[in-house]
Amino acid sequence: MTVTMLVVFLGHVLLGLPLFIALLTTAFVGFLFVDFSMIPRMMPQQFFSGINVFSLMAIPLFILAGNLMNVSGLTERLMGFARLIVGHLRGGMGHVNVVSSVFFAGVNGSAVADTSALGSLLVPAMEKEGYSRAFAAGLTAGSSLIGPIIPPSIFMILYASLTNTSVGDLFLAGVVPGMLLGVAFMGMNAWYAWRHRLPKSTQLPSLGQLGFAFIAALPALIAPFIIVAGIVLGFVTPTESGALTALYVALCGVMLGGLRLKECWKAILDTARLTSAIFLIMAASATISWLLSYAQVPEQFVSLLSPYVDNSVVILLLLSAITFVTGMFMEEVSALMLLTPIFAPVAMMAGIDPIHLGIIITLNITIALITPPLGACVFVAAAVSRLEIVSLFRTIWPFVLTAIAVLILLILFPPLTLWLPTLLG
Amino acid sequence: LIGSALMAGNAVAETTINLGYNGAPDPEKNAVHVFATNLKELVEEKTDNQIQLELYPNSSLGEEQERMEQTMSTPMLNVASFAGVSPLVDEIFVSAIPFLFDDFAAARTFFDEGAYWQEVSAALKERAGIDMLAVVEEGGFLAFTNNETPISHPDDFEGLRFRAMDPSQVALYEAFGASGTPIPWTETYMALRTGVADGQMNPPMYIILGSLYEVQDYLTLANIQYSNQFLVGNSEMIAGWDDELRGAFQEAVAEANHNAREHNEEQVDSRIAYLEEQGMEVIRPSEEDLSAFRDIGQPAYLEWLEERDIEQRWIDMALEDAGMSDLLD
Amino acid sequence: MLNTLRSRLLAISRPVTLTLAGALLSLNVAAILFGVFARYIAGGAPIWTDELSRFLIIATVMLAAGAVWSEGGHMRVGLLEKLLPAPFARLLNVYQWLLTLLIAAGGAWVSYRYALSVSMFTTSGLGISRTVPLLSLPIGFLLLTWHVLLYGPAPLTTVEDSL
Numbered sequence A: 001m002t003v004t005m006l007v008v009f010l011g012h013v014l015l016g017l018p019l020f021i022a023l024l025t026t027a028f029v030g031f032l033f034v035d036f037s038m039i040p041r042m043m044p045q046q047f048f049s050g051i052n053v054f055s056l057m058a059i060p061l062f063i064l065a066g067n068l069m070n071v072s073g074l075t076e077r078l079m080g081f082a083r084l085i086v087g088h089l090r091g092g093m094g095h096v097n098v099v100s101s102v103f104f105a106g107v108n109g110s111a112v113a114d115t116s117a118l119g120s121l122l123v124p125a126m127e128k129e130g131y132s133r134a135f136a137a138g139l140t141a142g143s144s145l146i147g148p149i150i151p152p153s154i155f156m157i158l159y160a161s162l163t164n165t166s167v168g169d170l171f172l173a174g175v176v177p178g179m180l181l182g183v184a185f186m187g188m189n190a191w192y193a194w195r196h197r198l199p200k201s202t203q204l205p206s207l208g209q210l211g212f213a214f215i216a217a218l219p220a221l222i223a224p225f226i227i228v229a230g231i232v233l234g235f236v237t238p239t240e241s242g243a244l245t246a247l248y249v250a251l252c253g254v255m256l257g258g259l260r261l262k263e264c265w266k267a268i269l270d271t272a273r274l275t276s277a278i279f280l281i282m283a284a285s286a287t288i289s290w291l292l293s294y295a296q297v298p299e300q301f302v303s304l305l306s307p308y309v310d311n312s313v314v315i316l317l318l319l320s321a322i323t324f325v326t327g328m329f330m331e332e333v334s335a336l337m338l339l340t341p342i343f344a345p346v347a348m349m350a351g352i353d354p355i356h357l358g359i360i361i362t363l364n365i366t367i368a369l370i371t372p373p374l375g376a377c378v379f380v381a382a383a384v385s386r387l388e389i390v391s392l393f394r395t396i397w398p399f400v401l402t403a404i405a406v407l408i409l410l411i412l413f414p415p416l417t418l419w420l421p422t423l424l425g
Numbered sequence B: 001l002i003g004s005a006l007m008a009g010n011a012v013a014e015t016t017i018n019l020g021y022n023g024a025p026d027p028e029k030n031a032v033h034v035f036a037t038n039l040k041e042l043v044e045e046k047t048d049n050q051i052q053l054e055l056y057p058n059s060s061l062g063e064e065q066e067r068m069e070q071t072m073s074t075p076m077l078n079v080a081s082f083a084g085v086s087p088l089v090d091e092i093f094v095s096a097i098p099f100l101f102d103d104f105a106a107a108r109t110f111f112d113e114g115a116y117w118q119e120v121s122a123a124l125k126e127r128a129g130i131d132m133l134a135v136v137e138e139g140g141f142l143a144f145t146n147n148e149t150p151i152s153h154p155d156d157f158e159g160l161r162f163r164a165m166d167p168s169q170v171a172l173y174e175a176f177g178a179s180g181t182p183i184p185w186t187e188t189y190m191a192l193r194t195g196v197a198d199g200q201m202n203p204p205m206y207i208i209l210g211s212l213y214e215v216q217d218y219l220t221l222a223n224i225q226y227s228n229q230f231l232v233g234n235s236e237m238i239a240g241w242d243d244e245l246r247g248a249f250q251e252a253v254a255e256a257n258h259n260a261r262e263h264n265e266e267q268v269d270s271r272i273a274y275l276e277e278q279g280m281e282v283i284r285p286s287e288e289d290l291s292a293f294r295d296i297g298q299p300a301y302l303e304w305l306e307e308r309d310i311e312q313r314w315i316d317m318a319l320e321d322a323g324m325s326d327l328l329d
Numbered sequence C: 001m002l003n004t005l006r007s008r009l010l011a012i013s014r015p016v017t018l019t020l021a022g023a024l025l026s027l028n029v030a031a032i033l034f035g036v037f038a039r040y041i042a043g044g045a046p047i048w049t050d051e052l053s054r055f056l057i058i059a060t061v062m063l064a065a066g067a068v069w070s071e072g073g074h075m076r077v078g079l080l081e082k083l084l085p086a087p088f089a090r091l092l093n094v095y096q097w098l099l100t101l102l103i104a105a106g107g108a109w110v111s112y113r114y115a116l117s118v119s120m121f122t123t124s125g126l127g128i129s130r131t132v133p134l135l136s137l138p139i140g141f142l143l144l145t146w147h148v149l150l151y152g153p154a155p156l157t158t159v160e161d162s163l
């Protein structure tokens, strides 16, 4: 059954069906194997309940916050501040790209919004400084991975709702890994800049300029602290925090000038579009998840891996490898929804902290955003930089490898994730 | 000869029935899981394997309401909580009137022999085609915990902030002069730790499960509510069995439920002892204080039931069964 | 003649459903914010905001489904149809169209029957029949069917074309 479902699914993905249609077709075929008569009840029931979860309501709100950031001019302020801090270094624009992603990550929960917002402005600027367009697009896609790792994060909200772990703890656990990713990509950029002898600006920004840019970016810079503190201290749920962030960004946009009702409405419509696309996939995945657990596939999987449960590093590496391959061929949200319920019991048996597992899975799923052939961020980066998708598929691999190196570091040293939530929790 | 014996043994068809429930398949932490595994054993033994149970822990068949829908339309068993039964029989909230039972014996008599519970069962069968098979104890009575002051009397609640699970709990806290804020279970530990809430109420099992003893100093054993879940099954399936099979099945349910209650009662004392070892101060209010809790808490809850448009006759029946008709005046 | 009618209908129903979806999304933001303010300023949070928010988002998702499909906004891999020779690509488009139509129409019918079958359940927050929120499903699938029919078996745009 599992094999047939896999073939049907991959077949329909390659045939170009929208993913939720491919998923529903797969579920339909799977039900034929188990019990045809369940279809009229179980498919609509699980389709509905897959998205009838309060914590998931944070997703559209953080997408909205990201969209509002872009139309309110806050994204540009963040970029301006980043430019003053690191812009004068060799390969300055590349560093700006990474640092902006770190700043942007603090408000935004999705990597795709990051890629499209920063890419369209930064890829041309990087090219002007002497970068190849492929590297610039690759760095944009790669550094956008920081978005879902530094809180807030849609993937973490999803993971938390699937495993009943605390969103606040997960958010805290993501801060250090997100910074590590940033450092890794800046390292890559520095190496590229040094090898290609990119120019170095001799003009250091004055303290006044720096202070001015800092104040201009301040409203956007403090937003993440408000978001994380509100959730961690238990004042608001992640969903409420999403709504407050959207409101905050909109108010900043209005007060700092630039945000008009028309743009606000456009941001809302775009959010409705993307929410529809993501939630339909989640709903369709839920029907498959239910079927798999009904057919007790997770139990079979657990017994398959049980010989290795003595070694949590081996288990995490195995789970990561499976996620990586799955992520290459699957949309990330649905991959996360399918894999988490199967992985969580294995990890529990191996004595892995659910928060640690959450960060590992989130990073894995995030890496899948830039792995060919089905990485959303690669598509968007190629589009915004007007690059042939296949050529970006070739240059993206060093970025994938860098992210994997960070992943392995986290697997080997769990304190990198668990230190902050233990300290503050 | 062996062949014919085998054939005879298989003459009655075996059926496999799914049993869904909440919580991890961990006997240490999940009382419902202990009940389910025991039930599976007993049903298979007593029906000569004619009925076999397939266990689905972790809500893997679906959440509360979804499992009830499945139980309505397909031959299966389900252990439901309040959240599963109340969308079909709202009147079940009457059984959660606070301080209704003095001890386990009183609660068990109420559910096993009372007229109110029979009416609830009949309503469930009539409205949804689901049989109420057993009331399963899961963790003892609910107790108050908090980290501000040792609560032994309703007056001690003044000004405290409590985590509430649902609006009925908010009503109760407000009656005591405290305030109630809805906080999901997964965020409760953090909320108590950071002082977003000062206290909460739960049976000792959940206080241990959520490590709440780490962030709460005082435990007040006020027998607030009886903590239970409900074994339910598809009526058509059960009616379809012959008398002998149904009898064997019901015997197995009764025995499993009896075992679960013994197990639960045994655990409650050791759990409280464990919480004491972890540094919680255990407060056992006097008879007088308990009646003060009752006198203030019950009217507030009854008012809340009225707001929910639950017919008075259900409340009358339940109070009669619990020997508290004096409240009706 | 028929084609102009089709494209005109599409040009109307797409923005109309999207506007409705956007309105429901805005209402959702308002409901959640109301819940927060009620808790910290009025001192007591209503219990129905959580449920209302879930039902509004599900309605948003389902309402927008068809419009987003016709814009090519649902995530998919459109590589194969670009690599195939034109006649085969055409055939592939027909298969995509037929399967989507089938799933959408089937989904509308099945979820309609299901929604009606759970009317005896009352939702815990708003206290309404469970059928009400579930009707989003058949309406959404019906709108998807409608948009798929109007669009016809023409090639869909993909993310990389649209940006």
Ligand code: NA
Binding pocket: A104, A105, A106, A107, A108, A109, A110, A146, A147, A148, A149, A150, A151, A152, A153
């Ligand atoms: Na983020």
Ligand code: NA
Binding pocket: A327, A328, A329, A330, A331, A332, A368, A369, A370, A371, A373, A374, A375, A376
């Ligand atoms: Na991918």
